[in-house]
Amino acid sequence: MNYQDSDNGWLLRVRNLTKIYGDPISNSIQYTGPAHGTNICPETDAIVACAEINFDLYPGEVLGVVGESGSGKSTLVQLLYFDQMATGGEVHFKAIDEGKTNIVTLSNQRKRQARSSLMGMVYQNPRDGLNFNFSAGGNIAEKLLMAGNFHVGRIRERASFLLEKTEVPVKRMDNTPATFSGGMQQRVQISKAIANNPPLLFLDEVTSGLDVSVQAKVLDLIRHLQRELGVSMIVVSHDLAVIRMLTDRTLVMKNGRIVESGLTDQILQDPQHPYTQLLVSSLL
Amino acid sequence: MITESKFQQTYNFGFIDESTKKEIRRKLLKAVAIPGYQVPYSSPEMPIARGWGTGGLHATLSLIGPEDIFKIIDQGSDASVNACNLRDFVKRMTNCRTTFDTAEATLIQTRHRKPEEILTDKQIIVFQVPQPEPLRSVERYEFKTRLMHAEADYAKMWVSLYESYVKFGAIMQGAGYPVRVNGRYIMTPSPIPRWDVPNLSMAPCLHVFSAGREKRLHCVPPFTKVEPLEFEDVKFHVEDFGAITCAASGGDKAFMDEIYESETSRKFVMNDSNFMDKVRSGTRPPQRLFTNPTV
Numbered sequence: 361m362n363y364q365d366s367d368n369g370w371l372l373r374v375r376n377l378t379k380i381y382g383d384p385i386s387n388s389i390q391y392t393g394p395a396h397g398t399n400i401c402p403e404t405d406a407i408v409a410c411a412e413i414n415f416d417l418y419p420g421e422v423l424g425v426v427g428e429s430g431s432g433k434s435t436l437v438q439l440l441y442f443d444q445m446a447t448g449g450e451v452h453f454k455a456i457d458e459g460k461t462n463i464v465t466l467s468n469q470r471k472r473q474a475r476s477s478l479m480g481m482v483y484q485n486p487r488d489g490l491n492f493n494f495s496a497g498g499n500i501a502e503k504l505l506m507a508g509n510f511h512v513g514r515i516r517e518r519a520s521f522l523l524e525k526t527e528v529p530v531k532r533m534d535n536t537p538a539t540f541s542g543g544m545q546q547r548v549q550i551s552k553a554i555a556n557n558p559p560l561l562f563l564d565e566v567t568s569g570l571d572v573s574v575q576a577k578v579l580d581l582i583r584h585l586q587r588e589l590g591v592s593m594i595v596v597s598h599d600l601a602v603i604r605m606l607t608d609r610t611l612v613m614k615n616g617r618i619v620e621s622g623l624t625d626q627i628l629q630d631p632q633h634p635y636t637q638l639l640v641s642s643l644l
Numbered sequence: 645m646i647t648e649s650k651f652q653q654t655y656n657f658g659f660i661d662e663s664t665k666k667e668i669r670r671k672l673l674k675a676v677a678i679p680g681y682q683v684p685y686s687s688p689e690m691p692i693a694r695g696w697g698t699g700g701l702h703a704t705l706s707l708i709g710p711e712d713i714f715k716i717i718d719q720g721s722d723a724s725v726n727a728c729n730l731r732d733f734v735k736r737m738t739n740c741r742t743t744f745d746t747a748e749a750t751l752i753q754t755r756h757r758k759p760e761e762i763l764t765d766k767q768i769i770v771f772q773v774p775q776p777e778p779l780r781s782v783e784r785y786e787f788k789t790r791l792m793h794a795e796a797d798y799a800k801m802w803v804s805l806y807e808s809y810v811k812f813g814a815i816m817q818g819a820g821y822p823v824r825v826n827g828r829y830i831m832t833p834s835p836i837p838r839w840d841v842p843n844l845s846m847a848p849c850l851h852v853f854s855a856g857r858e859k860r861l862h863c864v865p866p867f868t869k870v871e872p873l874e875f876e877d878v879k880f881h882v883e884d885f886g887a888i889t890c891a892a893s894g895g896d897k898a899f900m901d902e903i904y905e906s907e908t909s910r911k912f913v914m915n916d917s918n919f920m921d922k923v924r925s926g927t928r929p930p931q932r933l934f935t936n937p938t939v
Binding site for chain 1 (some may be wrong): 791795796797799800802803804806807809810811875876877878
């Protein structure tokens with residue numbers, strides 16, 4: 361057993377995760393990536409959204425994923441949250457069958473079960489994560505109902521608790537998120553994502569659409585919740601300030617590949633890959 | 645002039661041709677085998693427009709035999725227009741005996757009600773269904789609702805009940821209250837009032853639900869568990885008529901119609917016309933009554 365496969369206490373183990381849109385050929389992966397400056401296969405025009413993704417995530421750890429738009433970072437979390445079907449590769453999650461099953465191959469029913477009670481996702485656009493036809497409380501209730509909680513009183517209690525925690529006025533629990541400000545919508549999304557105390561949370565550009573003061577508040581909230589609940593997170597952002605503030609470790613992605621990984625401080629202070637150097641030096 | 649006998653010669657017994665009947669019967673068998681599952685079927689052309697009881701007619705005419713005694717009701721009544729017209733049609737196409745008496749009938753077609761009287765294991769009841777998809781109100785795409793059924797993904801349905809409770813303080817669904825059949829599929833019991841919903845569960849008769857326009861049929865076989873969706877602390881209730889008595893028969897504890905007499909007064913009469921006639925003649929048939937939970 362080499363170091364790569366040893367059990368070092370990981371929570372999520374990703375090996376060779378790949379997503380290709382279109383018609384792949386055996387050489388698609390070889391012809392794309394940062395060395396070629398593209399993720400489009402020159403022969404079939406298949407798009408290699410991400411490939412050869414390997415990493416471990418540890419309990420309580422916050423992992424950052426940075427990269428320019430189109431680098432495959434959102435695809436990566438969408439694959440892990442089952443929003444999209446992976447083309448290949450393996451993902452093991454300690455909370456499912458003690459990590460023995462490749463969760464990419466689970467049935468839809470088990471995937472939904474995992475999504476509803478073991479994972480949470482906060483999207484950049486609240487419309488992706490919330491149903492605007494339901495009230496804020498109803499959106500949180502959806503997660504609780506999926507996990508088999510059928511007591512209205514307790515659902516409302518939990519929803520109020522979560523909204524309070526995320527600083528959304530509890531009085532507005534029965535209003536639809538469409539009537540909320542962007543920052544409030546994002547906080548409702550966070551409430552929904554953590555409704556069942558999942559061990560794993562994905563944050564996809566959570567603060568990108570918000571103004572600076574609201575950004576700071578939302579980031580503060582996430583950091584606070586992370587400390588309190590000890591949840592593991594994968595934080596996707598193109599904003600290095602967000603990465604610096606939230607994460608312990610960072611993956612840098614380009615053209616669908618990981619080009620550099622390491623401690624966040626190290627990557628920001630002493631970037632090794634030319635692309636990371638460019639990214640850091642472009643910081644305002 | 646076209647005579648009655650000429651019709652009998654021109655059309656097959658029960659109007660629908662034998663191979664199509666066979667197809668519908670096969671789909672019915674499948675629906676019985678998978679309680680609450682919506683089975684697509686052919687929905688052949690009928691001499692009435694789709695959505696006016698064609699689904700019920702398809703099931704009725706493929707099930708009916710020469711010895712059957714046929715009863716048809718619309719909103720509880722044997723005498724309303726839809727019932728009369730369809731009765732005439734079935735009579736003309738099969739020459740079967742028809743009846744108003746719920747106990748005597750072997751095959752009952754209905755719209756909007758299940759009779760108050762307990763149906764036996766010798767009886768089949770066919771419901772005309774306008775919208776067979778209980779999830780349509782929360783998901784408009786058919787391919788998605790089918791997936792949701794396949795994977796028993798009913799969270800959205802539950803959220804809509806939660807929302808209804810939060811907005812109005814009660815689950816407001818009046819007709820077609822969503823039920824779970826045999827612990828698996830969520831089904832709409834056609835737009836029958838909540839009053840009739842508990843009577844679907846563990847009943848000796850076979851329930852056939854057929855939607856002609858939507859080309860779907862589903863079944864609740866005899867002695868199958870049917871549970872209305874309810875929360876642990878917000879329970880399912882049937883309509884509460886309190887101490888209201890029927891103005892025509894003097895009886896109570898039945899589903900009532902409210903009739904406005906003038907600008908100032910109103911009265912209630914039993915909705916099930918045959919049941920009311922029996923109560924009036926002093927022979928109230930056995931009924932299964934649901935007691936509302938106190939919570």
